[in-house]
Amino acid sequence: MALIMPHYQEQGQEVTLFEHAFRRQLPVLLKGPTGCGKTRFVEHMAAKLGRPLYTVACHDDLSAADLVGRHLIGDGETYWNDGPLTRAVREGAICYLDEVVEARKDTTVILHPLSDNRRILPIERTGETLHALPEFMLVVSYNPGYQNLLKGMKPSTRQRFVALRFDYPKPELEARIVAQETCVDDKLATQLVALANALRVLKEHDLEESASTRLLVYTATLIQDGFEPLAACRAALVEPLTDDSETVEALMEVVKTFFA
């Protein structure tokens, strides 16, 4: 089966670094704001390296058993069912734990022996200890902006990973991404990126996060589809940023200076 490689526009040396980490069996941590390309990057790298990818969206109820597996009952019998992490360890796949800091703390016990030079996964419930195949790679990500003291990553966990910081790309690169993702022309892509950067520097409105590359792609998609630019910016670039209607109107004033 031919793998389709999702397009990824490199921002720095992240592709080479990831390849080195894969070859030398080092786990990788990606940090950066929402919609800046972390997931796309991992999808691209998995396809480039020809490895299956298991992605787990972590949430505050996600336990070690959700990653490792559990006994299930079927046809009156119990049988063991591998979780995504165990499957990746057995198959030599890439396991991507998105928003890893959200997961329950019992997951740390599993991740530590797997992310240092032991590369083992002890499965308590079956008594097995798996040694990860050389092609197995653990990738985790989180958004430092959302961190609170309780949810932060422990240094002993963080220091098991090679870490890559992501951010919104430089304007020329971001315009290229928007144009490539949506087929809008370069002029419109450049204009949208300039608008995003004008919104990003607005510090007086206390927005949780600023306009992401993802939102720019959404906005460009609507405009490309024939939607009026001001309305597209409102729906896809401004409203997703805040629920406060006064802030929306203030941000729309900035939009109007770009799309009168």
Ligand SMILES: Nc1ncnc2c1ncn2[C@@H]1O[C@H](COP(=O)(O)OP(=O)(O)OP(=O)(O)O)[C@@H](O)[C@H]1O
């Ligand atoms: N470097 C890039 N190359 C190609 N497309 C990109 C790039 N960066 C962002 N994008 C576009 O932005 C969209 C959002 O990126 P992605 O889903 O990877 O963000 P993310 O960092 O994983 O966000 P989140 O933290 O919210 O999960 C992608 O679907 C793609 O259209």
Ligand SMILES: [Mg+2]
């Ligand atoms: Mg993501």
